[in-house]
Amino acid sequence: MELKTHISVQNLNVFYGNEQALKNISIDIPDKKITAIIGPSGCGKTTLLKSFNRLINTIDEVKVSGKVFVDGENIFEKKADVNRIRKKMGLLSQKPYPLPMSIFDNVAYGPRIHGMNDKKKLSAIVEKYLIEANLWDELKDRLHSPASKLSVGQQQRLCLARGLAVEPEIILGDEPTSALDPRSSKHIEERFLALKNDYTVIIVTHILRQAKRLADYVVFLYLGELIEHGPAKEIFENPQMEMTKEYIKGVIS
Amino acid sequence: MNRNKIEETIFKILMINSTIIILIILLLILLTIILKGLPAMDWSMISQTPKGGYYLGKEGGILNAIIGSLYLAGGATILAFIISLPIVLYFKVYAKKNSKIVMFTRFSLDVLWGVPSIVYGAFGFTIMLYFGLKASLLGGIITVSLLILPIMTRAMDETIKMIPIELLEASYSLGANRIETAFKVVVRQALPGILTAILISFGRGIGDAASVMFTAGFTDNIPTSLLDPVATLPLAIFFQLNTPFPEVQERAYASAFILTVIILIISIVSRFLIKKYTKYIIK
Numbered sequence: 230m231e232l233k234t235h236i237s238v239q240n241l242n243v244f245y246g247n248e249q250a251l252k253n254i255s256i257d258i259p260d261k262k263i264t265a266i267i268g269p270s271g272c273g274k275t276t277l278l279k280s281f282n283r284l285i286n287t288i289d290e291v292k293v294s295g296k297v298f299v300d301g302e303n304i305f306e307k308k309a310d311v312n313r314i315r316k317k318m319g320l321l322s323q324k325p326y327p328l329p330m331s332i333f334d335n336v337a338y339g340p341r342i343h344g345m346n347d348k349k350k351l352s353a354i355v356e357k358y359l360i361e362a363n364l365w366d367e368l369k370d371r372l373h374s375p376a377s378k379l380s381v382g383q384q385q386r387l388c389l390a391r392g393l394a395v396e397p398e399i400i401l402g403d404e405p406t407s408a409l410d411p412r413s414s415k416h417i418e419e420r421f422l423a424l425k426n427d428y429t430v431i432i433v434t435h436i437l438r439q440a441k442r443l444a445d446y447v448v449f450l451y452l453g454e455l456i457e458h459g460p461a462k463e464i465f466e467n468p469q470m471e472m473t474k475e476y477i478k479g480v481i482s
Numbered sequence: 483m484n485r486n487k488i489e490e491t492i493f494k495i496l497m498i499n500s501t502i503i504i505l506i507i508l509l510l511i512l513l514t515i516i517l518k519g520l521p522a523m524d525w526s527m528i529s530q531t532p533k534g535g536y537y538l539g540k541e542g543g544i545l546n547a548i549i550g551s552l553y554l555a556g557g558a559t560i561l562a563f564i565i566s567l568p569i570v571l572y573f574k575v576y577a578k579k580n581s582k583i584v585m586f587t588r589f590s591l592d593v594l595w596g597v598p599s600i601v602y603g604a605f606g607f608t609i610m611l612y613f614g615l616k617a618s619l620l621g622g623i624i625t626v627s628l629l630i631l632p633i634m635t636r637a638m639d640e641t642i643k644m645i646p647i648e649l650l651e652a653s654y655s656l657g658a659n660r661i662e663t664a665f666k667v668v669v670r671q672a673l674p675g676i677l678t679a680i681l682i683s684f685g686r687g688i689g690d691a692a693s694v695m696f697t698a699g700f701t702d703n704i705p706t707s708l709l710d711p712v713a714t715l716p717l718a719i720f721f722q723l724n725t726p727f728p729e730v731q732e733r734a735y736a737s738a739f740i741l742t743v744i745i746l747i748i749s750i751v752s753r754f755l756i757k758k759y760t761k762y763i764i765k
Contacts, residue, residue: 284651316657326652329671329762338666339656375762388652395656 235260235398235429236281241295243276243285250276252453254295258446263421263430265444265461267437269476273453274433275403281431282318282401283311300398316343319392321405321417325384327376327391332359332368335376335387339395354394362390363420382413389420400424402432406439418443437477441465449473515742519735527736532702537721539729544737547718549704551741553619554712555688558626559634562683565627566635567669567676574642575650575664588639594632600692602629607696620708622698629693630683637682641675642668649764671763674756681752685745691716715741 236258243251251273258264266274279285280297283304296303304314316339328335336355337345345351355372359365364386368379376387385405392400402421406414421430421443434440440447440461447464449457449472457464457473468474530543569587577584606625615621645668653663669676691714699711700721715737722734 282655284654312654312657312659315655318655320652320655322648322652324648326646326649327764328649328652328667329673329764331762338653338658342656342658342662342666377762377764391652391656401655 234258235300236431237298238277238280239296239298241277241280241297242293243273243280244292246290250453251280252455254455256448256455256458258429258431260429261425261427262445263425263432263443264446264448265440266431266433266448266450267435267440267476268450268456270435271452272450274435274450277448277450278401278403278431278433281399282315282320283309284315284320286311316395317397318399318401319389319395319397321385321388321392321400321402323404324408325381325388327379327384327387330376331373332376332379332387333372335391336394339391343395355390358390358393359387361393361420361424362386363416364390380413382409382416385409385413385417386420389417393424397428399429399431402430402434404433404435406434406436414439437479449476451476512742515735515738518732519737519739522729522732522736523739527733528740531704536702537725537730539727544713544715544718544733544740546702546704547713547715547737548740548744550619550698550701550712551688551715552744553705554622554626554694554698554714555684557619557623558630558687559680559684561623561627562631562634563680566631566638566679569635570638570642571664571668573639574645574668575660588636591632591636591639595636598692599629599690600695602626603693603696606693610697616709617697617699617711618709619698619705619712622694622712622714623708625693625697626687626690629690630687633686634679634683637679638672638676641679642672645671670759673759674763677752677756677759681748684748688744689716689741691720715744 234257238254238256238258241251241254242249254277266277268274276285280293281299281304285291285293293305295305297305299314299317302309302314304311328338330338333355336358337351340351340354345354356365356369359368364383367383376384379387385408389400400421406417409417418439421432424430425445432443444461447458447461448455449464449468449470451472457468457470464473465477468477526541527543528548529545530541531546532544533540533542536542573584573587602625606621606628609624610616610621649667649671650663653667658666694714694717698714698717700713700717701711702713703710705712719734719737719741722730722737725731
């Protein structure tokens with residue numbers, strides 16, 4: 230089967246117990262663009278995002294049917310190597326969760342897990358991705374102090390650097406600015422815009438203005454159903470579905 | 483004054499009273515063992531093993547019991563740790579939420595926590611008879627490790643339980659598997675709690691008399707093998723208090739003082755370690 234994109238979802242259904250969180254979702258996520266998944270709370274945005282790297286499997290009593298292809302490989306197949314697939318994606322969660330170790334060790338965690346032990350190379354990696362996350366100048370003198378001491382905004386950028394250090398193709402953001410102050414949010418948004426040239430970026434957001442600022446492509450979910458998706462310009466300026474129109478105007482939320 | 487204010491005041495007074503009572507009890511215990519033990523306290527108490535007639539008031543010290551207790555409680559703590567760490571990591575990293583096995587294990591551990599130490603002593607003794615093992619350091623270590631296992635496991639479990647699942651997901655999303663996540667993230671995040679669990683278990687183990695009475699034996703010598711009988715401080719205190727000689731009874735208080743100082747030193751060292759590792763914790 231020919232797949233054009235990194236991530237391709239086909240007939241995805243997700244159940245939490247008896248509750249259906251996603252209903253028959255099929256979509257191709259465009260490469261090297263920012264895709265925003267929007268929709269009201271509880272519509273399944275995060276579930277869709279987490280099914281891309283199979284983190285929903287850590288939630289108990291979840292049932293999944295359908296397929297999610299990552300580089301042509303169905304990740305919900307039993308024999309799929311989850312750890313290798315997850316390595317292809319960096320994840321930013323709502324609240325940043327740095328690991329309980331130093332700044333340096335946070336960024337080096339992924340590479341070390343994947344077998345990199347050369348100190349010089351690790352230092353180079355840490356520097357490279359801290360620069361890419363726009364943190365190097367702030368932190369270069371205290372790389373060995375605990376990550377827990379950083380501000381929330383810095384922590385989120387550190388999480389970005391940590392994710393980039395495993396050289397993913399895809400970056401997933403689950404409302405990545407919702408815990409941040411406006412300045413830190415702006416930092417993160419700028420990073421996303423800079424990164425989209427090299428990475429496929431998918432963010433979940435409930436902030437419409439953020440979606441407008443960032444997204445090239447928009448996916449609108451409502452109550453677990455995929456209502457509409459398309460280039461951002463079309464969705465925002467000329468939505469086809471009544472529900473999308475109402476959401477964008479702010480009638481439903 | 484309105485009702486709320488009165489309630490507040492009453493509870494404040496109650497809390498202050500409780501705090502004072504605890505402090506007074508601690509102070510009285512320390513005063514008793516210091517005042518009664520100090521006359522018998524000298525260098526030979528902690529540098530010599532009992533010479534002939536020690537329990538009649540003659541020369542010697544309780545080095546045998548000091549070393550014996552450290553060996554025994556140390557060995558039991560290590561053994562209990564080796565068993566309990568995998569249990570709590572399994573609970574957090576591998577087991578499903580609301581897993582029946584986890585709930586049942588937690589319940590069993592809570593029951594075991596409440597079992598009196600003399601029961602562990604009797605149980606250990608039966609097991610040893612079955613295997614033909616005589617009262618020894620090994621028998622004591624096994625019995626005491628059974629005694630402190632529920633304490634250590636539940637104490638670690640309580641801190642590890644609090645770790646947010648998102649922290650584990652952060653590790654998974656970087657391609658780490660469960661075992662890497664367990665040892666590199668969960669253990670590090672819970673390190674202060676794990677150290678506290680080890681400390682209270684060691685304290686419980688070194689202070690318990692009933693569990694070692696039948697299983698560890700008693701001797702005037704320092705054990706040189708796991709199969710030698712071993713003296714312990716609680717039993718040394720017990721035997722010395724039981725003699726009719728006031729000067730030997732004083733030595734019992736001096737021994738109690740030594741036991742307390744050992745626990746104090748370990749508390750201080752572990753507080754220091756806990757403080758050192760707490761700064762890495764993600765809140």
